[in-house]
Amino acid sequence: MTSSCYDPGADGRPCGRCDSCGLRAKGFAEAGKEDPLSLRFGSGERRAS
Ligand SMILES: [Zn+2]
Numbered sequence: 001m002t003s004s005c006y007d008p009g010a011d012g013r014p015c016g017r018c019d020s021c022g023l024r025a026k027g028f029a030e031a032g033k034e035d036p037l038s039l040r041f042g043s044g045e046r047r048a049s
Contacts, residue, residue, distance in 0.1 A: 013037075 005014035005021050014021050014037050028035040 004024075006018040007015045009015070014024070016025070016038070025035055025038070028038075
């Protein structure tokens with residue numbers, strides 16, 4: 001599984017905000033699935049400080 005996020009975190013976590021992440025999330029939503037990367041990393045930005 002690869003992410004084409006434009007601005008991933010140092011740990012590879014997708015930002016969840018760029019166009020690529022948006023399209024990715026939309027694709028999973030339309031397929032009725034959770035994005036495994038979202039599940040793995042969490043969907044929020046709570047770690048940002
Ligand atoms: Zn992104």
